[in-house]
Amino acid sequence: MSAAxxxxxxxxxxxxxxxxxxxxxxxxxxxxEILDAVREGARWTLMAISAIVLxxxxxxxxSYLLLIFLATWDAVHHHRRVSFSTEEDLYSNPLTPxxxxxxxxxxxxxGIAEAVRSMLSMRYPTFEVIVVDDGSKxxxxxxxxxxxxxxxxxxVVPDDIPMRGTVLSxxxxxxxxxxxxxxxxxxxxxxxxxxxxxxxxRHPLVCMVDADSLLxxxxxxxxAKPFADDPMNVVATGxxxxxxxxxxxxxxxxxxxRMPRRWLVRIQVxxxxxxxxxxxxGWSRLGGLLIISGAFGLFRRDVLVExxxxxxxxxxxxxxxxxxxxxxxxxxxxxxxxxxVSEPVSWTEAPSSAAVLARQRRRWSRGxxxxxxxxxxxxxxxxxxRIGVLTLPYFVLFELLAPVVNLGGVALVPIALWAGAIxxxxxxxLLVASFGYxxxxxxxxxxxxxxxxxxxxxxxxxxxxxxxxxxxxxxYRQFNAWWGLQGIFAALRRxxxxxxxxxxxxxxxxxxxxxxxxx
Amino acid sequence: xxxxxxxxxxxxLLAGAVTLLGLVIxxxxxxxxxxxxxxxxxxxxVRPLLLELIGGDSxxxxxxxxxxxxxxxxxxxxxxxxxxxxxxxxxxxxARTALVxxxxxxxxxxxxxxxxxxxxxxxxxxAAHVLGMLGHAEAALPLVRLLxxxxxxxxxxxxxxxxxxxxxxxxxxxxxxxxxRAPFQLVAQALIRLGxxxxxxxxxxxxxxxPAARAVAVEVLGLTGAVETAGALVGVLAGDPSSDxxxxxxxALGRLGTPVCLNALIHATGPxxxxxxxxxxxxxxxxxxxxxxVPALRDxxxxxxYHVAHSAARSLSRLGRPAAAALTETIAxxxxxxxxxxxxxxxxxxxxxxxxxxxxPEAAPR
Numbered sequence: 001m002s003a004a005x006x007x008x009x010x011x012x013x014x015x016x017x018x019x020x021x022x023x024x025x026x027x028x029x030x031x032x033e034i035l036d037a038v039r040e041g042a043r044w045t046l047m048a049i050s051a052i053v054l055x056x057x058x059x060x061x062x063s064y065l066l067l068i069f070l071a072t073w074d075a076v077h078h079h080r081r082v083s084f085s086t087e088e089d090l091y092s093n094p095l096t097p098x099x100x101x102x103x104x105x106x107x108x109x110x111g112i113a114e115a116v117r118s119m120l121s122m123r124y125p126t127f128e129v130i131v132v133d134d135g136s137k138x139x140x141x142x143x144x145x146x147x148x149x150x151x152x153x154x155x156v157v158p159d160d161i162p163m164r165g166t167v168l169s170x171x172x173x174x175x176x177x178x179x180x181x182x183x184x185x186x187x188x189x190x191x192x193x194x195x196x197x198x199x200x201x202r203h204p205l206v207c208m209v210d211a212d213s214l215l216x217x218x219x220x221x222x223x224a225k226p227f228a229d230d231p232m233n234v235v236a237t238g239x240x241x242x243x244x245x246x247x248x249x250x251x252x253x254x255x256x257x258r259m260p261r262r263w264l265v266r267i268q269v270x271x272x273x274x275x276x277x278x279x280x281x282g283w284s285r286l287g288g289l290l291i292i293s294g295a296f297g298l299f300r301r302d303v304l305v306e307x308x309x310x311x312x313x314x315x316x317x318x319x320x321x322x323x324x325x326x327x328x329x330x331x332x333x334x335x336x337x338x339x340x341v342s343e344p345v346s347w348t349e350a351p352s353s354a355a356v357l358a359r360q361r362r363r364w365s366r367g368x369x370x371x372x373x374x375x376x377x378x379x380x381x382x383x384x385x386r387i388g389v390l391t392l393p394y395f396v397l398f399e400l401l402a403p404v405v406n407l408g409g410v411a412l413v414p415i416a417l418w419a420g421a422i423x424x425x426x427x428x429x430l431l432v433a434s435f436g437y438x439x440x441x442x443x444x445x446x447x448x449x450x451x452x453x454x455x456x457x458x459x460x461x462x463x464x465x466x467x468x469x470x471x472x473x474x475x476y477r478q479f480n481a482w483w484g485l486q487g488i489f490a491a492l493r494r495x496x497x498x499x500x501x502x503x504x505x506x507x508x509x510x511x512x513x514x515x516x517x518x519x
Numbered sequence: 520x521x522x523x524x525x526x527x528x529x530x531x532l533l534a535g536a537v538t539l540l541g542l543v544i545x546x547x548x549x550x551x552x553x554x555x556x557x558x559x560x561x562x563x564x565v566r567p568l569l570l571e572l573i574g575g576d577s578x579x580x581x582x583x584x585x586x587x588x589x590x591x592x593x594x595x596x597x598x599x600x601x602x603x604x605x606x607x608x609x610x611x612x613x614a615r616t617a618l619v620x621x622x623x624x625x626x627x628x629x630x631x632x633x634x635x636x637x638x639x640x641x642x643x644x645x646a647a648h649v650l651g652m653l654g655h656a657e658a659a660l661p662l663v664r665l666l667x668x669x670x671x672x673x674x675x676x677x678x679x680x681x682x683x684x685x686x687x688x689x690x691x692x693x694x695x696x697x698x699x700r701a702p703f704q705l706v707a708q709a710l711i712r713l714g715x716x717x718x719x720x721x722x723x724x725x726x727x728x729x730p731a732a733r734a735v736a737v738e739v740l741g742l743t744g745a746v747e748t749a750g751a752l753v754g755v756l757a758g759d760p761s762s763d764x765x766x767x768x769x770x771a772l773g774r775l776g777t778p779v780c781l782n783a784l785i786h787a788t789g790p791x792x793x794x795x796x797x798x799x800x801x802x803x804x805x806x807x808x809x810x811x812x813v814p815a816l817r818d819x820x821x822x823x824x825y826h827v828a829h830s831a832a833r834s835l836s837r838l839g840r841p842a843a844a845a846l847t848e849t850i851a852x853x854x855x856x857x858x859x860x861x862x863x864x865x866x867x868x869x870x871x872x873x874x875x876x877x878x879x880p881e882a883a884p885r
Contacts, residue, residue, distance in 0.1 A: 084648035084672075090704065093707070094711075094742050151871075151877055152877075153867050154863060154864060154879060154880060155860075155864055156825065156829065156857050156861055158825040160826075175871075176868075229705070230699065232703075232730070233699075429527070432530060433533060436530060436534065436537065439533075440537050440540070443544075447540055447547075450547055451547055454551075462544070462548065
């Protein structure tokens with residue numbers, strides 16, 4: 001309150017109106033005086049709202065900065081231990097827990113063969129891959145059948161987790177040794193397809209990956225490490241998701257990392273770095289990780305069964321699952337850890353057109369709104385520890401409401417200027433300062449990337465990343481806020497949930513044109 | 520200070536900070552590239568010598584590269600040293616002996632022993648790592664002391680180093696690290712490396728208060744084939760209060776494979792035991808590989824809990840002809856039930872493993 005009042009005073013700048021304007025209305029006798037008093041009151045209200053927007057803007061960027069600093073601690077720690085910590089420990093260790101990788105696939109004909117081939121060549125001691133063909137209408141299954149010489153192997157359908165779709169058939173490679181199971185089922189959505197995969201999983205850990213994602217060769221090994229280190233307490237780990245657009249992909253692996261060609265995707269690269277990599281690492285360090293991306297997450301199967309798997313009615317099923325895990329384990333009084341691992345990488349294709357991006361962001365925003373509503377009793381509830389008193393209130397304030405405040409600010413500033421509530425030059429200077437702070441946060445994230453991960457090697461990519469950090473603030477954020485607002489309204493109206501079509505361009509293989517595909 | 524001045528100052532500070540960060544990023548990258556290029560240049564000339572050293576069979580073949588590498592100037596050696604240390608994990612026999620000699624002549628063991636008491640946790644952990652890689656027996660005692668280090672990374676590296684050195688006497692302190700003081704998998708691996716000398720401490724740990732210590736002891740006894748401890752493990756399977764420890768005991772008994780293990784595992788598949796234990800026991804019977812498990816596994820095909828029946832089917836698929844006969848009988852006797860479906864699956868798995876066309880139930884959709 002005091003901060004807002006101070007900023008309101010600042011916003012008044014050199015032409016501050018009389019402070020007791022509203023009070024003066026009480027003494028006004030004529031209609032003209034009453035009108036003046038109302039106008040004065042409106043000016044003060046606008047000023048107060050503008051001040052709140054400004055304080056909000058400073059707070060949200062400061063929170064990003066704090067999360068990045070926490071992530072930096074983690075990155076430095078990781079960087080230092082590289083010399084005396086080897087992957088070999090885990091790879092050669094007989095106690096490394098076996099993993100079932102589940103890939104739900106819907107109309108993934110273009111990339112499924114390469115994705116499964118890439119998954120089967122992961123560097124990990126014991127694992128199986130389950131592809132759940134969720135009623136694809138294209139040749140997804142045929143591609144797999146040709147590639148792996150699949151034969152039908154009837155299986156009794158397990159029912160640990162309730163399923164909506166019907167399992168039609170199960171198939172394995174004829175060679176009897178490739179650890180692959182392909183399940184064909186009627187279409188019932190991604191969450192239900194994952195539940196089917198969890199039911200069929202044979203191993204104690206379950207890794208959920210998107211069929212259009214590519215994993216670094218040792219990604220599974222590194223994301224499973226927390227389970228091997230602390231098998232009694234770790235229940236879930238999440239890995240980093242980065243953007244693969246325009247990177248060179250050879251044999252299902254990202255061979256050379258490049259900045260994408262389009263600015264829309266370049267900006268998303270910086271956004272993923274700041275919000276997904278460093279933001280989630282920061283939350284993990286605080287013990288308050290809420291989101292594990294559906295594109296790359298590892299879970300204990302028994303705990304997934306206990307909580308009933310993913311919620312097929314949720315459009316943000318990944319975050320909803322993690323929130324439900326927190327809720328269930330906290331209510332059961334169990335010791336547990338949910339960890340984010342900043343180095344293994346899953347590469348995924350980001351939307352390259354505004355229309356597809358808009359659909360994605362509406363879906364994310366709606367998913368978050370529905371999740372927070374579903375678990376509203378956890379918000380600010382000390383029973384749920386840091387998740388209850390820190391993470392969820394933060395998500396309400398700085399994730400869910402961000403579009404409302406941002407667009408509110410955009411709409412109010414012209415009105416406030418017109419009403420004379422704020423001084424033009426002053427407002428402009430504050431706006432620049434606000435953008436400057438956001439750019440600073442982007443540069444800090446870029447510095448952490450450069451010192452800790454160094455994925456983008458060329459000087460040109462570095463320059464592009466720096467420009468994208470600046471460009472993100474001019475238009476991209478405002479459109480994002482608009483789409484986010486639409487998502488919130490969709491959640492409020494409870495309109496029919498639509499996943500939407502993600503138009504893909506395919507992976508860029510040197511010497512071969514990228515093939516388009518839709519999933 | 521007026522409001523306008525305050526905003527101007529803020530803008531100036533932000534512009535300065537962004538510029539400074541930009542410079543830090545660019546300078547950092549330039550410096551990193553320069554170092555990489557310099558180290559590559561310096562080590563390129565010496566790499567053939569290193570290869571000659573680890574490739575030499577006799578003392579004479581090794582002596583010349585050893586002398587030349589041992590007398591390299593400090594600047595060049597610093598570029599070569601990380602590569603030489605990482606080579607230790609990749610070579611064995613004479614090559615490893617020659618490499619250890621070189622590193623000891625370069626004073627690595629001496630420096631590392633001194634660094635174990637440094638203030639910096641990174642220095643202590645790196646020192647423990649080097650001593651472990653060298654297998655430096657004199658470091659065992661200081662490394663045991665390092666197990667109570669305040670830094671988790673240092674403790675973990677000390678555990679691994681003690682395993683690499685092979686100090687059986689360190690088994691008990693290493694076991695006590697399993698309960699969250701060091702990564703579970705590192706503790707297990709270190710104990711495996713200690714070999715049979717660690718078994719008395721492992722058997723003693725079966726009655727430890729901490730379930731993590733019991734769990735690691737059970738796993739290591741199973742993985743190292745400690746058949747003489749099968750009786751003790753049977754006791755754990757039957758009566759440990761932690762289901763996680765019981766599950767691990769079932770797995771360990773499956774690996775040991777003695778007759779006493781068979782009876783205990785068959786008993787553990789019974790309905791009186793916890794679900795997870797029953798599933799693991801059914802799987803372990805397949806690992807054990809005895810045809811005597813077939814009747815019990817055949818009965819389990821009709822178990823109402825999916826994973827018990829499924830694990831039994833998979834175990835039967837690994838038990839050859841006696842199991843095939845039992846599966847065929849189940850199909851005939853229990854046609855149309857889940858037990859028959861599990862039996863079909865097991866038969867199909869046998870066919871796959873044998874490279875035969877799959878036998879499928881007639882009703883199965885093609």
